[in-house]
Amino acid sequence: MADRKGFTKYNIQYGLILRSPIGHSKLLGFNLPNLDKSFFILKGEDLEGNNSISFIDGDIPIFASGEIAYKGQPLLALFGTDFESVEIALSKITPITEPIDEESGPTEFIEPYEYSFGKEQIPSDEELSKMRKTESEFTFNATLFSNPYRYATYAWLDGKGITIESPSQWEEPIRKNVSYHTGISENLIEIINQKHFSKRDEYLITPVIFSVIAAIAAKKTGLPTRMRSVARAARPQFKIKKTTYFDEEGNMAFEDADMSVDQGAYPIAPHELQRQAMAGLLPLYRVGRFRGRVSILKSFNAPASFSGGLGYPEASAASSVHISKLPMKNTLTPIQYFDSFDSGSTKFNDILPSIDISEYQDSIEKISELSSYNRKWMTNSLMKSEFGLMGNIRGIGFAMAVGIAGFSTTFAKHSPFEAQITYTQKHNISLNTSGSSSRDIEYWKSIIENEIVEKKGSEGAFIFIERSSDTIDSGPDTLNRFTSCLTPQLKEAAMKIDSIKDKEKPPISIRFKVENPNSPCEFEPSGFGAEIIELSISEYSYKPVVRNIWATLNLDNVINTKDVKERIKRHILLTLEECGAVLSNTCKINLSIVDHNKNDGILSSIVAIAKSMTMGAFLNALKQATGKESPELPTGAVNIESLLSGRSNEN
Amino acid sequence: MYEGVSSPIIHRPKTLSEFAQTSQKATSPLIWSGGSSIMTGKNTYPLINSNFDSIIYLGDIKELEDFQRNDRIAEFGAMVNLYDLANYGKNVLPSILLEAINSIGVSIITKRATLGGALSIVNPVTSIVPVMIALNASVELRYMKKKRFKNHWIQASQLIDKNGQISIPPKGLITKVRVGVSDMSTFGKFLKAGSYNRSPEETVFGAFVTHVNQNTLSQAHLVLTFPTVGTYTSRDMDNIFNSLKFPIGKDGESSLIKSISTFIDSSFSILPLQKALLEGFIEDIVGSLNEIALTEPNYAKGESYE
Amino acid sequence: MKIECVIDGKMLSLNLNSNKPLSLVLQEDLDNSTVNAHCRGRLCGLCAVLMDNEAVLSCMVPAFELNEKEIRTFETFQKERSMRDIERAYDEVGVKPCETCYQSRSIIIESLSNKLLERPNTPSEQIISELSVIDCSCMDTEDMLKIVKRVTDLKRRRNVRRS
Structure with missing residues (x-):
């Protein structure tokens, strides 16, 4: 070299x-x-x-x-x-x-992506006008990161x-x-x-x-x-509006979500962003009908596409904030409200398969108890309503998120990103992929060893092909693709090799896509997380100070618990930093991980879960602390002072 | 290549008289004490749009590292770093000054930041400036005048020009700083809101020092620094405090805040956030002074507020 | 300007601009791969090195101050015994700094733990304050405190065993 x-x-x-x-x-x-x-x-x-x-x-x-x-x-x-x-x-x-x-503002770059599903029909405008509705709006401002x-x-x-x-x-x-x-x-x-x-x-x-x-x-x-x-990265501006309509019995008849994403001057992967964002907008509870719309805008701002995610965490966080607005009366906290209706599984749709949050009820209850969420939420709300700003500048927020990883199935079908596993003449295994990290290689090794029995534990059995112009392009190392997407694909390929290696003469190669192009849905959910954040507004600096964090993760497959804990903590803190939060001197992350031990489970996308639930919980806590319905992210002392003084356009 | 061609000459005088000779000969030197502020400037390296052709480094002048004290004053050489200042002066210096130094927090920085340097930067980057002014500290200033090296003791407040910036004569040097030792009858409050290096435009430093005589104040001194804007101090503002009788109610407090804001607005344009932080500071001061007034022993002797 | 100093165990004679920051000397003149940050005055804290055994931010040290000094960057520090203690503490607490701040934070922890050996009653707020020089929020304060205290403890035990 x-x-x-x-x-x-x-x-x-x-x-x-x-x-x-x-x-x-x-x-x-x-x-x-x-x-x-x-x-x-x-x-x-x-x-x-x-x-x-x-x-x-x-x-x-x-x-x-x-x-x-x-x-x-x-x-x-x-x-x-x-x-x-x-x-x-x-x-x-x-x-x-x-x-x-x-000078003109942002313009539409491509056709908006609209998607709707559900048992019921979309109510007419007249019907909607008679229904009770809950609305929420969120803005995640464009941010230029430069470390x-x-x-x-x-x-x-x-x-x-x-x-x-x-x-x-x-x-x-x-x-x-x-x-x-x-x-x-x-x-x-x-x-x-x-x-x-x-x-x-x-x-x-x-x-x-x-x-x-x-x-x-x-x-x-x-x-x-x-x-x-x-090193520079830019995050797009996201504006999300969600409206849920309730029928006379109080059931959620219809939910409408509208999201616009300003990707700056040169949008990249806008169609994929639309799909990822739509996945985040989907409600985690049953509704009669859901309709979503994601528009991509182009403007004279710095190009913003990938920034550790592609729209999913922001959309998912917005969904969490919307959930916290659904309880009509203050007698129920968002967690209690969510518990109170028998949501059941969400309906299977083209974007995500059916998800049943009730599987994770125990985990949610656990962090709710540990944090005394219900008591604190009620106290903060009461203090706020009785005493206004003078009374209380504390807030506690809850959010939950499902993880997704990699590109969508539609993207995978048309993308050239592949990898190849070969059973060589010397009865070794080689893997040809441009993706790598030392952590991922260890996972892949253990999977191959599990599937191809004779190679288990034998030294020198696994060869990783060095980079050259013959290396197969497996695509970008982003969205947890190599951990959460390539691994199950590799497992399947290794199983195939194992079944034919004794019947056919080596070398035997199997080439496969990094993402599964045959999945019936655009994304496979991988893992679930719930988080509670407690914060207060500093009276000395007007900054939002995070006092405590409780988080729980339910993962399909955990290979190294310590590694997972470290990564999730890190991404929680990084997301808080991006949101404009500061940590108190005694801030602690209380984290629990539940391994569901599904052997065919995908390694979960820690990043997507961490970002989504942290942004959502932080926004909810900030909302309660400031008493304002839709604080913007990232926030800071200037924004908060402006919100509290009533100078901002906030309601 | 840049290197060698544009390298500033380094002068390292060992005494103040050597400094005087060196600065006389140098055309446009940069006086370098700890260098923490210089090295963290945006265009420090390479020097863009600067007129400096040489550096006079003060670190070898032992006279500038002296510390002396008696029962009334403590005197420090300008090259004493803030970390040592806080350590040597722990039992001697006013608590407001120790608080200001500790608010910088990090010893990795305070060991390189010197007292003289902190008082010489055109736009103050630490809370030391407002605190020193509020404490009526005096500084020994040495500068060239008509080819002679003069020295003068002046009040720290005289370092501030009409634009709120620190102004030292060209080739001038702060050599010593004198501050009164800790005194039980002195009330002091310190404010540091924001982070200078990460968001200077949102930051406010403040210092308030006064003598408390039962329910009145004397020699009150309020000094505010808004990095990137300037330092504000005013006798009129101080006299308002001197004229107050504590405790004062909410109306009195609001009126005080309004007066101070008017004073500031007449000189500087600051962010609403900085105004809000300033208001919080005044409220804090008033709250503490009210508390002192209400708990003074004289009031226990039969006087009542009912 | 000719500067003579010891950097990472090597006696060097360098021809440098007198006011060039040490961080840029390490990055550009010596191709040191462990000092990569230069934030132009924002005090990011990511460029820490040991100068005469004490942690300094290399962006604040001009070349003219380097004469006869001994500089150790993470390149050499990572091979030292002290770094084993720090790695052990990371392992025991179950969390380690991210790759961005790993080197700098480890060096600052080293310097801080040496100070704590001399002043064991240093309050936690001060320890946290010292660590706050690093503008990276990859670890929560409780974990950071535990790590620093554990490193100090390991050093103390070793010192006791030696004596």
């Missing part, structure tokens, strides 16, 4: 990006200072072919050209002999822009080929796009994937852009290139 041991800081060119300081406007050119020949600029018009990268189903421009779409969009790259000189020179380059007169972690992207020519070194959650787009822009054949492109930790899919799309820029620069000058970037 090529490495950069021969490089010194004297034979590398260093590159940085100039990002637009302003939003949507015309880009007429640049004011450039006098730069000596040790500098080299790369702009949109200098790129051969298209000035864009392709990613899944969309294109993202590498540099703005003619028009700046959003604040922070890359405008050009400057290369020089060291980062300091480049940084100083870059500070002297300014874009020449002109405002664009026709101070800097990473370097390297590109250097290696004979006829090129080597790219970068952290990446998915190498294949790097290979394809570098090949397209440099003309170097894909099998001559080597990718060294740097060790990375992606909290919010920071290493999914941006490394592709930087790799392409570095590769083009390396090819143009012949010099090894090093670029520097911080």
Whole structure:
């Protein structure tokens, strides 16, 4: 494998990006200072072919050209002999822009996705107008995450080929796009994937852009290139409105959910986002009829697609908040209300199979008791209604969520993402996949050993194929795909190998999709979680301070309880940080895990469950503490002060 | 290459007179004490749009690390770091100052942050500035005037210019800081709301110090710092406190808050959140002073509020 | 400016800009893979190293202060005995920092536990306050406290055994 041991800081060119300081406007050119020949600029018009990268189903421009779409969009790259000189020179380059007169808000990017199911018909408008209804609205504002972690992207020519070194959650787009822009054949492109930790899919799309820029620069000058970037990710803006209509007997006759997602300037995977979001909007209780609608908008904001999820956690959190609004009278807490009606299983539908929350009733009751949820909820509500703000700035919130992982069945049917298991001539097993993490490999090993009996416990029996241009593209490492989706598919393939290995001559290979393309529903539920959060608003800083957290997880299959506990705690805390919460000095996460030990169970998607239930519980607690119906996320001292003072538009 | 070509020259004087000679010769030096604020600035490295060509590092000047005290005052050299200040001065310094230092919290930072440095930054980044001003601390300022190195003791409040920024003469240096030792009759309240480094525009630092004589105040001093905006202190504002008789009711409190807000609004534009935090601070001060007034021994001798 | 110092056990003579932060020296000049953050003044706390056995934020240390200093980054620290104690504490408490802050947090825990050996009565609030320099909320406060106390305990026992 090529490495950069021969490089010194004297034979590398260093590159940085100039990002637009302003939003949507015309880009007429640049004011450039006098730069000596040790500098080299790369702009949109200098790129051969298209000035864009392709990613899944969309294109993202590498540099703005003619028009700046959003604040922070890359405008050009400057290369020089060291980062300091480049940084100083870059500070002297300014874009020449002109405002664009026709400013418009977000526009619809694709057709909205509408889905409805249920035994009953959708009531007419006249019927609906006579029914009692409960409405809730939620907004999750667009957020740009930037952590101070800097990473370097390297590109250097290696004979006829090129080597790219970068952290990446998915190498294949790097290979394809570098090949397209440099003309170097894909099998001559080597990718060294740097060790990375992606909290919010920071290493999914941006490394592709930087790799392409570095590769083009390396090819143009012949010099090894090093670029520097911080890890960035953007979350879309979500606006969700849910309305539940009750018939005369008080049953939930009809539920309507409307969600709009602003994916910024260059939406990626919008259809998949619609499906994921729809899964989150589905009620976890029986209704006569459900109708959902998910719209994808495009706007002049930073492109926002993957950010540790693809719309499901936000939709699911909104559903949890809606549940807490359903009790008509304050004599029942949301948990008591939910207990009080015999919800039964939800109806089987195209999105999710039937789910029966009553299976998890015991777990919910347990955390309810541990946290004294009912008593605290009642006390807080009473104090709020009697004394207004002066009385109480505490809140306790409950939420529950079902986990999903990976892409939908529709996506899987059309996607090329596969893996391959081979029983070799030497009676070993090899696995060819671009997906890996040391944790996942251990799971896969244990599954293969379980299924292919003769290999159990034998050393050297399992070979993991090293990365090369022959590695099968299994798709991006996101949405818990490799843990929760690839594993059951691998298990099935291993079972098939076991059944035929004695009948056929090796090598025997079975190629399979990462997600199951034959599933009757778009998603398989994997695991359930419920959470209670207690918080108060600090009178000194107006920040929401989380005092205690109780969470329970019901998982189909737990291989390493300690690992699962650690990960779920981490994702709970990360989600709280994203929501704008701070932790009190005595904050503790009381976590219990129930392993249902279903041997054919999928490894559950911890991330989706953690994010959904944490956001939902936090919102519910915040709602109670502020007395406002629909606080926005992320929140902060400024928002809360504005809410409490009545200056915001909140009801 | 940048390196070597643009590297600022480092001067490391060993005494104050060496500093004087060095600063006279240097064209535009950057005075460097602990460097915690300089190193955490956005455009510190590489230096973009700056005029500095050299650095004068004060860490080798032993005179600036001295600490002395008597029964009335404590005097610190400007290079004493905040961590040591809190340790040496534990039994000596006013509690409000110790509280302010502890609010910075992290020793990994307070060991590099110096007292002189904290008082010299144009836009204060710590709560030390309002507290020192409120405590009527004095500072020894040394600066070049007509090719001679002068030294002057001034009140810390004189460091603040009319725009609320700290203003020290060019090539000037704070060498010593004097503050009164802890005194039982002094009442002090400190506020730190927000996080300077993570959200400076939402942060407020405040300090209130006064002598309490039964139910009245004297020498009251309220100082407020809004990072990214400036520091506010005003005799008129202090006189309002001096004129009050405690306990005061809700109306009196509201009127006080309104007056203070008017003073602040006339000089600075601050966020509603910062105003709300300030209100909370005033309410806290009034609450404590009311409590003192109601529990003073004199009132137990037959006087009544009914 | 010529700087001579010991970094990760190697005696180095470096030609650096006098005011270059140590964090950038480690990242760019020495290609150290364990110091990757540079937050430009937000005090993220992710760049901690040991300078003369005490934890410092490397972004706050200018090159001119490095002369004759000994710097240990996580690259060497992870091989030391103290890191075994910290790993053991992570294991016993059942939680460890995320990959983003693992190195920095471990170094700060090391420095903090050494201080606690000298001042065993340090209140918990102060310990939590010291750890709050790291802008990463991957662990709750109770777990962090348990880890620090366990590390201190392990060090104390080892010191007792030695004496």
